Amino acid sequence: MKTKMKRQIHAGDVIFEIFLILFLVIFVFVTLYPLINTLAISFNDGFDTVTHRIHFIPHQFTTDNYKAVFAKEGYRIGAVNTVARTVFGTLISLAVNAVLAFVISRKRFLFKKSFSLFWVITMYVNGGLIPTFIVFQKLHLTNNFLVYIIPGAASAFNMLVIRNYMNGIPDSLEESAQIDGAGYFKIFYSIISPLCKPVYATIALFVAVYQWNSWFDAMLYNKMKDNLTVLQYELMKQLETAMKSAGSVEGLKNSGTSITPTSIRAAATICTMVPILFIYPFLQRYFVTGLTIGGVKE
Amino acid sequence: MATNSVNIEELKPHKKVKFWAEAKRQPFLLISSALLLLYGIIFYYLPVVGWLTAFQDYKPAKGLLDQQWVGFDKFVKLFENETFFLAFRNTLCMGVINLVFHFITAIGFALLLNEVRIFIVKKFVQTISYMPHFLSWIIVTAIVRDVLSADGIVNEFLMKICGNPQAIDFFAEKAYFWWIVAFTNVWKETGWNAIIYLAAITAIDPCLYEAADMDGASRFQKMRYITLPSLRPTIMILLLINIGNVLNAGFELQYILGNDVISDVSKILDVFILDWGISQFDFSLGTAAGIFKSVIALILVCTGNFIAKKTGDERLF
C-alpha cells in the first residue's frame, strides 16, 4: 500500500492509460454489438427481421421465437441431464486431472517422461467415429448416462495446464513435507492442491462449459434414448428443424414454417449463453491477484 | 529456476537399486498412474486400432479383421487427388495464421486487462470478453456474414465514413478469406483463451512488482519485464500444444462461409474428407486423411518439444 505513494508518474503511463481506455472501449463495442444484436433479433418478429434491419432494440417485440424454441418438451429431461453431467462431470474430471497432473509433475516420479508422452499423444490421435463407438459399445457405455462423464474425464490438455501451474510451486514445500514424513497423497491434498485454486478454477470452468455445451455424445451414443437427452441436443434439433440446412428434397416439401431460421437461431443462442454466464462469477474470485504462493517462495 | 534443480535430479548413479528404493517411496504415484494408464489405453489408444481401416476397404457391416486389405491404396487415392493438396495448403495457412493471432491477442488481452485497476471495469470487460465463446460456430458464421454483408455494419462504416463508393463483397474476394477466418477466431476466442493467462498471472509474486515500483519502473516496463516473462512457461506449454493443432483449423467457418467463387482458398481438409470420404461411404479414406493429420501433428509437436528442450523451456514431455 505504501509503495503507491512512492510510485513516480511516468509520461509513458499517461499514454498507456489513454491507450488502455481506447482499447477497452473498442473491444467492448466490437464484442458486444453482435451479441446485443442477437438479443434484439431473438425478441423480434421473425418475418419483420427479414424486412427491417435490427440494431440494438427489437422493432416488433415478440416472445414467439422462444416459444418456438421450447415448443417441444424434452427440454425438461434435457435440463436435468445437462445439470447432472455438468456438476458430476466437472467434479470427476477436475479430480482426475488434478491427480494426473500431480503425478506427472513430481520430479521423482519414475515414469515421468514416458507417462507424459503417453498423454500428449492422446491429444493428436483418434481412432475415428466408428471404432470409438464400438469400444464404447463393448464397455456398455452406449445408451448410458456415464458416457457423458467417463470418456472425457482425463484430458491431456487440462492436465498440462494444471501441471504447468504445479511446476511453478517451489520444490522446497514438497521436500520439507517429506522430511516431516508426509506421503505423496498427503502432499497432494494438503499442500499442492490448496495452492492450485486458481488453476483448478480455470479447469473447472473449462470442463463445466464443455459439459454444458456438449451434445454430440448424446446424439452419437444415446440417440435412441429419449430419457438421456441433453439440453443442447434438444436445442440443436430445434435449430436444425428450423434451418433445414441440409438434407432431402422431400423433407422440405412436407412442412411449412412460420418462424425464420434467423430468429429461432437467435433465441436458441440466448438460451445457451445465459445459464453458463452465471457460473463464472462464482469462480472469478479465484482469479483475483494476490492469492499467491509468494509467501513461501525463497 | 526449475531447470537447475532438474539437473541435480538427473544424476542417477546406481540405476536399479535406486529404482526400487524410489518405487517404495511413491506408492500413491505408482498406483494412480497405473490406473490412469489403464484408463488412457482403453479410452484413447484402443480406438486407434481403427487406424487399420485406412489400409482396408472398410465396410461397417463386417468386423475389423474381416475386411478386404488394400495396402496403401487409400493413401494413394488421397495423394492423387488435386483437391487434397489444395485443401492441405489452405488448412495449413489458416492454421498458422490462427495460431499466431491466437497467441498475440490472448496474451495481449490478458496483459492489458491485468493493468485495469478499477475492479468493476475489469470484471465487466472480462465477463464480456468471454461471452462470444459460448456462441456455437453456426451462429458465429451467421453473425460474420451479417456484419460483412453488402448492407452490413462494416460496409455501412466504410461507405459513410471512409467514403467507399460501393459495398465490398467480402466473400467474393480470395484475398480476404483467410483474414476473415482469423479475425472471427480472434473475436470468438480471445477472451476465453486469456483466462489461462489471467490465472497464471495470479501466481506471480507481488513482491516482484513492489520491488519494481521501488526502482521506479513504469507500468509498461513492469508488464514487459515482470508479467510477460512470468507467463513464459504457460505460453510455451500452450504453444507446444497448439502447434500440433494447426491442421485443425476449424470446420464450420470454412464450410459455411466458403463458396464456389473462392473455393480455391476456402476448402479445408475436413471439408475434403467430408466430400470424398464420409459422404461417399468411404470411411477408409477419411481415416487415411486422419492418420495423415495425426502424423503431421506429432512431428510438429516433437520438433517443438525438442527445440524447447534445447532452449531450456517448459516442455510437454
Add this chain to the structure above:
Amino acid sequence: MKKTKIAAVMLASLMSLSAMAGCNKTPAATTTTGAGGETTAATDAPKQIKEFSAFFAVPAPSEINKDNEIQKIIAEKIGAKCNETWLTGQKEAEAVGVFIASGEYPDFINGGNAMTSLYEAGALVAWDDYIDKYPNIKEFFSDYEWSQFRQSDGKIYWMNPFENIYGDDKTTVQNGEAFWIQARVLEWAQYPKIETLDEYFDVLEKYNAANPTTHDGKKNIPYTMLCEGWRYFCIENAPQFLDGYPNDGSVIVDVNTKKIVDYNTIPTAKRYFKKLNEEYAKGVIDTQAFTQTYEEYISKLSTGVVLGMCDQWWDFSQINDIFKTQGTEQYGYNYIPLGLTIDKGIENQWYTSGGTLNVSSGIAITKSCKDIDGAFKFIDDLLSQEIHDLRFWGVKDVDYKVDDNGLFYRTEDMRKQVADPTYKAKHICNYSYFPQWSGTSRDGKNAMMPTEQPSEFKQSLPEPVKKVFEAYKVDTYVQLLGSVNKAGVWYPMYSYSNNMKTDTKGGTAWNKMGECKHKWLPKVVMSKNFDKTWDEYMKAYAACKPEDFLAEMQVELDKRIAAYEAASKK
C-alpha cells in the same frame, strides 16, 4: 479444513456418480426389452400399445412432443405408436455407418442415400413375404413399381413413402423446377406469352427499366441464382428442361434412341450459360448470386426485390408465408412458374404428371425389429383412410370441418392454429416419413392432403396471383406450364445417380464432375471472354471423365427399360 473439503468433494462426487449410474439403469431396464427393440406400455394402460422406434437419416421436418395428442389417438385406434428420431448434426453416411458397425438398429429406418449400404450389410428385412398380407401396402404401388425396388438379390427391402397419387391427380402447385417471375412483372407487361429464355430476360429487363424499385423504394434485382452446396441445381440443370426434357436430374434420356445424353455439354447448355453471361455483363443478374447462402437468398426473395429466378417451389415456398404476414402480397411479389424452352415450339416437361417414384430410398424394417408383422401392420394402418385423415387433416371439428357435401374445409382460425409450431408439436402427428398419399381421398371427393384441397388452395391465393390465373385462364400453377406429359418408364434417373459413390469409376467421375461444375460455372457466367472460359471449362470437365459416369447411367437405363418390358409382358 481445506484438505478435508477437497477429499470430501471427490468422495461425494464419486458416490453420487455411482448413484447416478444406479438410478439410470432402473428406468432403462423397465421400459425397454432390448436395444432398438420394441417396448411395452405401462401395465395400467387399457390396451397393450406396441411401441416402435424409427430413425430417419434426414433433418427433422418437425419434431413432435412425447404426449402428442394425435399420436395418442392413432395409438389407441391401431394399438401401436412409433418414436421417431432424426438426423442431427451428422451426415447420413456417418449415422448409418454407426448403426451398421454396431449391429443395433431401430425398428424402422430410412437411410436416405445410404440405403444400399444397409441392404449390403444385411440389416433389412425382405418385404416379399409380407406385402400380400397387407392390402394398404400392396395397393401403394403397381407390380411394376414394386419391382423397381428389387435389389441385386431380387427382393424388395424398402418403399418410398412420397409423391404417390391416389385416384385423380389433384396437383395444384408446380412443386418442381421452373423459371419463376413475379406477378407484378406479368401484370405490368399485360400478361404476355413467355416461352423462351430470351423472352423471359427481355420482360425482366423492360420491367426493371420502367420500375426500378419495390413499393418501399428498394432497388430491384432482376434475376438471381442460388448456387450454394447441393442447391446449385438452380443454376446447373436448367439445360435439360430448356431442351424439353423432364427432370431426370443428372442426365437427359433421348426418348427415341434410348440413349443417355449429358446435358452439360449440349449446345443448349452453352447457349443458356452464354445468355446468363450476357445478362450478368448487363448487370441484370445479382452480383452476389455466387456468394449468397441459402438463408440470404431466402431473405432477399422475401423482401420482394427479386423479379425472377430458376428454382424448385419447395425450395423457396416459405416466402409466400412471409408475404402474407407482412402484407406485401398485394404488390404482386409472389412467383409464377413459366415453362421456358430454349427455342419456340419445343414441348416442355418442367412438370410431369403421375408423381415421381424415387426408388433409391425409403422406409425399411430392420433385423433388430422384434415384431416384424406388427411393424408391417403399423405401416398398413397408417395408410388406411381414417388414419391418413388423422395424420394430415387432423381431428374433425378441431382441425377441419365437413360441409353438407362432405367436403373438408378449414376456418381461418384453424388454418392459423395448424401453422403454429407449438400447436403442431403438441397436437399434429404426420408420421411424415411413413408412406402417404396425395391425390384424391378414398371418398372420391376430398384431397388426401389439405394443401391440395381446391377450396383450401384458392383461399390461400393472393389477389395478384388470382389475376394472373384469370388472365391466362388457368386454375392451378401446374396449368400455367402448359403441358402435362408423363415421363418415360425410366424416370427419374436421379434415383440411381443419387446413390452413386466413389467406389465405382462412374461414381468417382460423378463426384469430380460436381466439383468441377461448382468451380467453373461461376467463372463462366462472370467471364469477360465467354467463349474462352467456356472452352477451358469444357476441358476441365472432360478431365473428370464424364464418359465413365454416362456409361454407368446407360447400363441402369437399359436395365430399367428391360424390367419394364418384362413386367408388361406378364
